[in-house]
Amino acid sequence: MSDNKENTPMVNTGEYFTSGNLAVAEGSLAAGCKFFGGYPITPSSEVAEHMSIKLPQTKGHFVQFEDEIASIASILGASWGGWKSMTATSGPGYSLMLENIGLGIMTETPCVIVNVQRAGPSTGLPTLVGQQDIQQARWGSHGDYEIIALSPNSVQECFDLAITAFNLAEEFRVPVTILMDETIGHMSEKLVIPEKEKIEIVNRKKPTDEADGHLPYKADEDLIPPMAVAGEGYNVITTGLTHDERGYPALEADAQKVLLTRLLDKIRKNKDKIIRLEEYMLDDAEFVIISFGISSRAAKGAVNLAREKGLKVGYLRLITIWPFPDERIAQIAEKVKAIFIAEINSGQVTKEVQRVVKGEAEVHGLLKLGGAIHTPSEIVEEIERRLK
Amino acid sequence: MSDNKENTPMVNTGEYFTSGNLAVAEGSLAAGCKFFGGYPITPSSEVAEHMSIKLPQTKGHFVQFEDEIASIASILGASWGGWKSMTATSGPGYSLMLENIGLGIMTETPCVIVNVQRAGPSTGLPTLVGQQDIQQARWGSHGDYEIIALSPNSVQECFDLAITAFNLAEEFRVPVTILMDETIGHMSEKLVIPEKEKIEIVNRKKPTDEADGHLPYKADEDLIPPMAVAGEGYNVITTGLTHDERGYPALEADAQKVLLTRLLDKIRKNKDKIIRLEEYMLDDAEFVIISFGISSRAAKGAVNLAREKGLKVGYLRLITIWPFPDERIAQIAEKVKAIFIAEINSGQVTKEVQRVVKGEAEVHGLLKLGGAIHTPSEIVEEIERRLK
Amino acid sequence: MTEEEIGLLEAEEHPLDGYLRKGRIPHIWCPGCSLGSVMTVIIEAIKETDIDPKNISVISGIGCTGRTAGYLNFDSFHTTHGRAIPFAIGLGLTDPNRKIIVISGDGDLASIGGNHLIHAARRNADITVICVNNFQYGMTGGQVGPTSYKGQFQTTAPYSNLEEPFNLPELVKSCGATYIARWTALDVRRVKESFVEAINHKGFSFVEVLGACPTTYGRRNQLREGIAILESFKERAVIEHGIDTEKVAISKEGPIIVGKFVDIHDKPTLTDNLLSIQRMATASKDKGA
Amino acid sequence: MTEEEIGLLEAEEHPLDGYLRKGRIPHIWCPGCSLGSVMTVIIEAIKETDIDPKNISVISGIGCTGRTAGYLNFDSFHTTHGRAIPFAIGLGLTDPNRKIIVISGDGDLASIGGNHLIHAARRNADITVICVNNFQYGMTGGQVGPTSYKGQFQTTAPYSNLEEPFNLPELVKSCGATYIARWTALDVRRVKESFVEAINHKGFSFVEVLGACPTTYGRRNQLREGIAILESFKERAVIEHGIDTEKVAISKEGPIIVGKFVDIHDKPTLTDNLLSIQRMATASKDKGA
Amino acid sequence: MSDRIEIRFAGFGGQGIALMGRLVGEVISLHEKGKQSVMTQSYGPESRGGASSCDVVIDTQTIDYPKSTEIDYFVVMSEEAYHKYIPRLKKGGIIFVEENLVTLDDQAKKASKIFKLPATAIAETLGSRLYANIAMLGFVCANTDLFSEEAFIQVMKAKVRARFIEKNLTAFEMGKNHK
Amino acid sequence: MSDRIEIRFAGFGGQGIALMGRLVGEVISLHEKGKQSVMTQSYGPESRGGASSCDVVIDTQTIDYPKSTEIDYFVVMSEEAYHKYIPRLKKGGIIFVEENLVTLDDQAKKASKIFKLPATAIAETLGSRLYANIAMLGFVCANTDLFSEEAFIQVMKAKVRARFIEKNLTAFEMGKNHK
């Protein structure tokens, strides 16, 4: 594995048989991540461990902090120092990070947070799979916001989406969460790391105006303000308080409206750029299985099985979970009879689908409560049962 | 203000002109709260301040901890010591408490958390109103769960719902959140504290079997296990891990399913006992305004205004926000043309209503993004605009 | 197994089994892990104090050490990572007769839980804190921690740890802890004595037990078996009662200073203070405050 | 106002205005609050170090003191309550030439942020931490805090505080802080000198400034005006350079010991260690590790 | 339908503005039969030592909006506050003004009545400016029928520390008797 | 449609069970054209020193379920593991067993073939039980066409520390040649 020039991504081109956790770490390195601030937690610790080996080789830093709160705060700091930064954790740690994820949102700080989900609530099943932090990623921090969350379903995609996550974080100036799950994180399969030239990297937009009179929170048309970082002479300023374009606290409803509207809209109005979906056999489908993460592999298997049985089932995979693909699902709902959602939780995406379809199709959750994954045949059986 | 016998509620019967924050504190005292562990934060600090004066007078303890995490952990501990316990905070503090709220849910620990909401995200507008932590209260901690959250809309109701909150916490063995807002917390109006005899108090169910062979997490028919506490000789046991009826860690999917199903169902199946709604002019309504907290006062004013204008508008107030009154709203949706939700956030309850009505009625959010409250006429104007 | 062959009497039950929750042995700890020894000693110490078992509560955070509470047949609480101490304080304050024993790992108490540790010491909270320091995070597979010494290898210190570790006795002393002792896991009998003293102590007592973790610590640091770690403790431990805690920092080599470092009796505890405040409040209430 | 009448020259601009963000004066601090004085001194100190202003970053948490960063015309970061230090560490590590100054309150740094404080000291992180200790929480209206002394009245200590406060210099010393000083807000010139030394210091430096908060502290403790608090500092402050930090605890009455307590130069810093690890990593990488 | 009345008290920090609102609110809520009242105030460090204001809204039915929108009674104790809030005075509303601290301008003309009191000066005769707020309330009491004197005094006695009662009563009296 | 093959390796902690899976998984994923493989294993402290197992699932198309359901090849190194997992062996599946550590019972009859290797004893001739896993893989390699010897050796050379390579190669050889 090669390349140690300062501030250039480390791309360890080659073929590997490795785990999702290592792949997401490799993807982050390939995206140009130079700082990892973290705290170990099963089942994510291998991400940290791998970064602790690799980052110093590429002139970055790995710091294991005293807790998850320090970890998230440190990566916001590093991002304002101009480095791409990340952390990795699981449910309990993510819960602790929420306050400062909010700071990242408010200060529009690009960074990436990996949540390798285990089953909960609370300590739950630390070594076993869950997909129960989906709504948490959307609503966990206080106050209103919109975020971006991605969910890989293969080791290869852990690598690919790590790069996407950093690119989206940089483009939209927002913390991006990668919602993995224990199975994806721990299982090993083939990973192909392409050549460096083949990897598309997005970097944050820089201001071009003079430092004097520069308005750090004045957005361009795309609703995203260019981002100067520390040391560039712009005297950057951040605050978690409601602020104006100068970055000064503006403690009143009007300023709140202006700021929050932009923070929400920069995600909402750019949904098309952010949302990634995988569709399969949807054209003639009478039924659809929506899924994501490890569950989606069984879901796709189930589509094949069902088709063998003559059931017209299609498949939609949420690669981007947040923002939610309201429009596409609403379209699909108009054409199909029923939508099934295969997920390892008590119906977190199911609820979202219910909201979106507005009664246009039946909606059924194919739910597991944690600790085990769906099998394709289980899904098919459950669909058949519901259709009776 | 009188009464200091050990373990008896302090009921300061009388008429007062006071704030929501003090009223919620008085309600907690009247419910029998003996322990407050907290950390100051605007706009909730007066709750702590009042408790620091009153609790020692009633042989309880007030401790200001080093942070919100310690605060929530301490009240779980105190609850297992057999005392009714509470904390009060606002958004940033609530975010920090989430991990241990999860522990409270998993260990079925009765306690009350007051969130006096300010505008967010992040530090936002510390002294100004928001209702943006509604979904956070539902989803903020990792893993799946159901919780109870109540929302008062007057100083009197701050008192009343504090008692309800403790009663529900004790009955269902779950942390209960009181979702106040800055305006309710800080405004003063009349509070009548009734005589002690008139206040109904619920205490946790105690086990009646022998300590030997006692199964601490074996539920009765109502899905709630009786609760022995420390010092009673039952050798109580708690863990945040998935556990069996003995309270032993059971790290496998089957145990997870059994436990989590019960934890979800004890709330879901008891919705009728938990949900409190206020309805007004619904009988002939063509339109409905749904609201809660401070916004609901303007909403009700708007109903009166609209009726004066001949618009058939009704009103539904969510006193219980979680669990959500799916069924009642679905019923209403069938009868009306449009539902309007007045709330100070980007549409958090609106989303929930959309999910529930399944397209049966139009759903419109009348949203303010924080820092200011609705006026009744604003609401009416907005309704008229939307109906055009 | 026949007794003739091994010369020992085969038994079905251990005399301490009644203090362990039924069906929980074997515990999850690795062969050669000293956590089982520490648990034995806790039970022996509690027995020796003659405190009514009803009045004992044991609280743990998360970690290998943190599993201890769950095995013990007292009121026992397995909480979240780092939060055993505030949970314990809340629990303890509900009854001044309750004896509160927190047992957890170095990561749990001094890394994520560090703030609670120092504030509990500052307040002289009425709790006994037992920290099993195995120099790293056992439960999560051997990451570096705040007690890892310089030159130690762990999964997240693949090139070795260069940070200065906490000197835990010194840390809690600087905050006002009123009883402080340290022993190695080999010193079982002295550990027991310290536990007895700590449990009987009024106020904040802290006992650091240097533990043997062969699996995630030893393996990476040329101490593959528990026995090797205990042997190294045997060689390196030096008893220095009452020594200035500043001088008891641990490094890769050289003596490990153990002993009872602090034992102060006259400082009001958190409970004392809160009861005083109750008295002040009751007095001033009559004045209508 | 006419100059004739007051005998002073009326000015429009202050010589330090350029170091303040435009339009941010008047600040929000109360009349008689010493935070403005501390801010003046920070600017003067930075000027004196001759460091390129581009390479200065100021980071605050939340609180009255925490508003400081937002006024200063450097790279400045107003973070969350208690988290200035880890934010600062992340920021600082991205450029070893960057000078990192954390300024925040006693509650922010020693209550909710206590864990980060002790770990940053332990790691000898390359940051300067200025703690303005006004003995309680100003921003939220005067609650008791971990530096409130015994006998102090605050909104959440209505019957007076009975808990022992932290002795902050001793606390950070026990964790390995390599520069430690304390002054009162009246000692502006010495505060400045300490700031200069602290900023120039390699590794973790800590300066405690005892501040005057008449509004939420003084009012409840017979010190209604800022001037009364400064007067009391004048009377009580005693300079004792190099004194053992164990001896500098503050109580309601008696001397307040100020001075430079610790100044150690040879300890590797967090940055040093991480750069060493980079070197080790690059070396071992060639071996295919 | 609604008998809503809005009072805004405004001045600077230290004048005891919030206390004025709290007292008036309480008097009306607890002692004026058939009336309800809500008091709200500005909070936070930004308002310390700076501008301070509070609203009392009175009605015979549930108060659906607790803050002032169109002010009926404007009790103003500082120039800054006067300029900030005078635009929200209802046409025909009533102004009570600390005459030495506030210079009225044209905007005051929309008021139907203007009552002027040298509240601070009165208070100073009692030894401290701190009694200015109560003096002003005496003046308000005398010139409106918002609340009764007896009820007010009863409430004040319960709220004000014993050692300050005497002077406050005098201040109230002096305000009340001012012509 | 699917050419799914499931292998379960099982034994106790310290036998290097996960390494077996990782090596086989990698050989197939990276060196067997047209085949994919996924390896999953048991994790956590509960499995330390206790039972250890891992699955390798092989297919020619995307593997939709990464864990074993009906085991085709059961490579078992401890009695406890045998009893735990034998019920999930597919009828007609194949067992590879460490013959000195496992006593087979009736349940083994559903296997179509049973291969027995004294893997630990072989390893001990090389100075450490730690080579038993590789010896077993040599044996598996010889008696199935799951993976090629060359590819396996190539992978092992890349994964195993240089100083252990020699003995591991010998162990593999010995396992392979066992009859």
Next chain:
Amino acid sequence: MNYSFNRKKKKAEWPAFVDIKEWKIITPEIHIISSRCKECRWCIEFCPEEILEISDEINEKGYHPPKLIEGKTFENCAECHFCELICPEFAIFVKKPVEEEEMKVE
């Protein structure tokens, strides 16, 4: 009643960590729950009388529990209970013979 004076070492020669205050007067019994042993060898290594060694027996988990060294008897045991305290598996313990305990009860 058996008085055992055949200790290998004088107390003063014992390693410091054993730290025992009382001295046995009755021959004790050493008990083992073999199935719990995980063969850490601590009872063997740190027994001050050095009377234990690893056995050839193997328990269900595959471990070899300790045994008395050939030629040693319970009389050689100093009843220091160190093995009992240090055993992390609650597997070994030392007791006075039942009759003796009963005697004490009278």
Next chain:
Amino acid sequence: MNYSFNRKKKKAEWPAFVDIKEWKIITPEIHIISSRCKECRWCIEFCPEEILEISDEINEKGYHPPKLIEGKTFENCAECHFCELICPEFAIFVKKPVEEEEMKVE
């Protein structure tokens, strides 16, 4: 050039907290931004030369900024800058007259 030797106190008599190392040789100018003053009186109270007092003037916020005591002149100012450092409002500062500064530039 004005050399000012008419200081009220010897440096040694100054309170310790003033802590100045250099000594002025040119008469300085004391400047004030009256609108910023919040009347904390620190410049007045802690001026080692005691040359300031509260004025009768009142600024927009209602505060009385400091003034020179009757009879004192800038010559009485020791140019210690203490008032400047301690002023929490960035309201008062002391400078050499412009000409003098320019002289130094040469």
